[in-house]
Amino acid sequence: MTTDKDKDKLKQRAAYITRRRGSSNRINPLDDAAAGGMGNWKSSTDGQRQVHRRRLRRLLKNSQANDNDIRGIIKSNNMPWSLKRQSHALFLLISAICLGCTLSYYNQSLTKFLQSYTNQYQDIVHNKLNYCDGSLALGEMFTELRGHVLYQDIALNQLERVMANNQSFQSIALVGSSGLGKSLTVRLLRELFPWRENVHAINWHYHMEEEIDTIWSKFHFSHCGRNLVIIDNMAMGDQDFVKIINEAVQQRALSNGTPENSANSQHVTMIYVFNMNRMILSNQEYDEQLNQLQQELSEPTQMISYSTFQRHHLEQCIRHEVKMKDLNLSENYIEEMLNTTDVEISGCKTVYAKVLIYGTKTDKE
Template identity: 25%
Template sequence: MSIVRRIPGFYDRPGPELPAPFYEGFVRFYLAGNEVHLVASALVVAWVAVFIVQLIKGDVRGVLGVSYWLDSEPKFYCTQPLNMERIFSQIGEQVVRQERALARMQQELSRDGFVRSVALVGPPGVGKTLTTDILRQQFPWQSNIFVFFWRGSVQSPTWRYHVLQQITDQISCCGMNLIVLDMLNVQDYDVADAYTNELRSRFHRQIGRRSKKTVLVVYIFDLDTADWNLERQIQTLQKNISPHTPVVAYRPFGIEDLPICLENELKLESTRTPNSGPYYYALSEEAKMKVLDKALTDIADIGCYKLKGLIREYGEAVQFT
């Protein structure tokens, strides 16, 4: 007569009746499985605890052990040096008559530190935004570039600060990060102060961490040309902005700077690549005089900004050969 028993754990509901030898083998398998489950559960709990600690420290990829799967670029892409000398050499070829400001900016962005910030200050049309445009083009980590036009939005300051917070949350530990805040005026000095302090409080205690985040921040302040005392506006910014964000003053342009700006614009126009259009524009001597005469009326308000449009207006389209 065969002995039959029920499977353990199933007494509260009808279960299959099995012969004794089959039952004893099943019990051994069941108990062994429980031990495996306990070990596996302990390992999962330990891994989750380590993951949470590393998440707080900002090294999630290290604990996951899948850096090469998460990063689309190889390791040397993240660790390559930032050649400031080469970048500012390129900037100096296009931004004219601002040698002192460019030298100061290069010095400040080349210093040590996880957060390096500068405030570019000057009237419109003297090369501030052009400087950051070239810096962005030459920046090795293109996916780590963030540009925000502070007064380019009609949204409330609260919404704008929320955008800055979103930018901060996206800062990468692969290579360096570049943040450009454009379209600020003298009254916005508190924006630069608050954001730099936030970045410093978040990232300055990274020594010893496996993954470190480095941020370059460039604030662009346009001075009010209706207020002829530009020096007073610069002094206001220097007084109110933290020393952690050095003020780099761009000199205003005058009549003597216009011909140099025009020749530089024509040089850049002639060296454009066909990818940007089938034509470039050249000026006759007569057309140059017309352009200079037109630009002269606005030199105090918008510097050399108007020249590019005037070249297209008075110039002759030349097809690339």
């Protein structure tokens, strides 16, 4: 039997449903259950499930749409992997070339700036304009040489011509027996060379064969002026090392990324001194060894042969030393020196010591 209280609740529910239907054609079962209080729990649960299903369908539909959009974008931009790899490699190659060109340009600019700064510094230190100019002013130096190295005008003229060509690399071999002026020539070159700080001298011996690969690390070749390397005391049989040494020096001094005759390259003059032993050689054997040496010394080495002295050359050497030392030497001593000296074997090498022994000081008023 329905009471008045139940009737009031039914009326309230009917009024609520009527309002909801008037505002919307769809009734939320959750609201219906909340309003009824005593409504059917099953209908409320079914309503919740329907709401959840609708939400899931909307989410799945939106997700599929987004996936389709993404696939379309990928498909439109898709290209074969090999083509992508080639494109990336080409990009990296172009980038590397551009970077290398930029670094090379700035490196060359920096090198030129440092060399210009060094040249100006050397001008100030040595109080000489264009001190680092590699073109040798050989006139004064060879005038001094001719005043001390006697009777070798042909050899000195050849040496001057070779050194005056101003090539980046020069290789010269001075060849002859003892006492002809070869060692005196290189000693004066060391003293008179315009860039004395760039002079390096080596006394060759048979142990040097084992050190030939490492000896050049001790040298510092300069861009200022020209570098002079003198290797003295070489003998017949050592000519094979000339090519090896030349290649090592060129690799160290000239392989710096600049053209060989560029102003930025290091200029080097190599002078090899070969002593021929006349004590064990006849004149014919001596000439044959000279010809053999000439053939085996490969380019760019220029061989300069010093002329053999005769008796009158020895006499002139004695009188020259007497004059240079400002001494008196009797004709008897001069004759004795001429008779006891084998000029073909020793040349003028022993003259200096004998003049100091037999000569007397000049009396000055």
